[in-house]
Amino acid sequence: MxxxxxxxxxxxxxxxxxxxxxxxxxxxxxxxxxxxxxxxxxxxxxxxxxxxxxxxxxxxxxxxxxxxxxxxxxxxxxxxxxxxxxxxxxxxxxxxxxxxxxxxxxxxxxxxxxxxxxxxxxxxxxxxxxxxxxxxxxxxxxxxxxxxxxxxxxxxxxxxxxxxxxxxxxxFENFKTLKRKLKLYTNLAANDLILKNKKPSNLKIVFNPIGAFIKWYVFKSGFKDGIVGVQLGVYAYLYTLKKYNKAQKFLNQH
Known part of the structure; x- marks a missing residue:
């Protein structure tokens, strides 16, 4: 065995x-x-x-x-x-x-x-x-x-x-956990972008978060999950926005 x-x-x-x-x-x-x-x-x-x-x-x-x-x-x-x-x-x-x-x-x-x-x-x-x-x-x-x-x-x-x-x-048993993990995950996701030296453009920072909400709420069936689906659409928006903002801030400083 x-x-x-x-x-x-x-x-x-x-x-x-x-x-x-x-x-x-x-x-x-x-x-x-x-x-x-x-x-x-x-x-x-x-x-x-x-x-x-x-x-x-x-x-x-x-x-x-x-x-x-x-x-x-x-x-x-x-x-x-x-x-x-x-x-x-x-x-x-x-x-x-x-x-x-x-x-x-x-x-x-x-x-x-x-x-x-x-x-x-x-x-x-x-x-x-x-x-x-x-x-x-x-x-x-x-x-x-x-x-x-x-x-x-x-x-x-x-x-x-x-x-x-x-x-x-x-x-994400509650919003406190969601907020804590959103901060951790976007820190790490931003670090991934930094390691690849991928500086997000201002256009990406403006439009990609909106695209993330539409993609995950509409095309990935988030709308079927009621109010939780809306909340997770907002999560996709915030995740994308924070990831790009953190990476851009770091790369601008260096």
Whole structure:
């Protein structure tokens, strides 16, 4: 039976971490919690689980945090989830079956459903729901070395499959969380632009945020999600505007 390492990045993640680990412990041969300074009960909850290591690593960006996690894993097959992604029973059973029969692909995608502001939604910038992110991969052929700092992605694989089952991503439980993550994500997205030396023009700063609202509210079916869809259309507008403004400000200063 092929052994797998599981890790999750945490920061004040007490809300869902127990539920996630209760399921993951049935399929993971080691569990790593890569924490960036939680002050809630995350560490206390994690300490109740066997075969689970709680490791602090100072947060720089999501890419570096995942590279650190990958290097800390004991086994080459790595499964990871966000701290607000809950796997269903079908997914756990599918991975258990793969462990016994063998992994034939470099990377595996998992169906992900999005719940935002306590509502199942059709889209949230920059992702439609459901999407199929890679959440299980072999580090001998895949890694995060070429990933952006935010909305990070695995690359390097030559073959991929889809695992039966799904995860439910429960994010932005309230507007306070949305505001905090909007600030963090746009900081990282702006840094991605800076690293690529892409200075946004004034025209982009004016028109692209409007285009983002129209795209994600109208063409990506946000209108089907009622008032939450409107709020997420505004989120797409603000995300785009803040990302460009922050990048332009930095590049103008340098």
């Amino acid at each position: 092929t052994k797998i390492s599981f890790y999750v990045l945490t920061f004040n993640s007490e809300m869902y971490i127990e539920s996630i680990l209760n399921k993951i412990q049935h399929i993971a041969d080691e569990i790593l919690i890569i924490d960036s300074g939680s002050t809630d009960k995350t560490k206390e909850i994690v300490s109740t689980f066997a075969n689970t290591a709680f490791i602090f690593n100072k947060f720089e960006d999501f890419k570096q945090q995942r590279i650190f996690a990958e290097k800390s894993c004991k086994f080459d097959m790595i499964l990871f989830l966000d701290s607000d992604e809950e796997p269903n029973d079908e997914l756990i059973n599918s991975i258990k079956h793969l462990k016994s029969t063998g992994f034939v692909y470099d990377a595996y995608r998992i169906k992900r459903l999005w719940n935002v502001l306590k509502k199942d939604v059709h889209s949230i910038y920059p992702i439609c729901s459901p999407d199929y992110p890679i959440r299980l991969y072999n580090r001998k052929s895949c890694n995060f070395n070429d990933s952006p700092l935010c909305h990070e992605q695995v690359s390097g694989y030559s073959s991929e499959g889809i695992i039966s089952g799904h995860i439910k991503h429960i994010t």
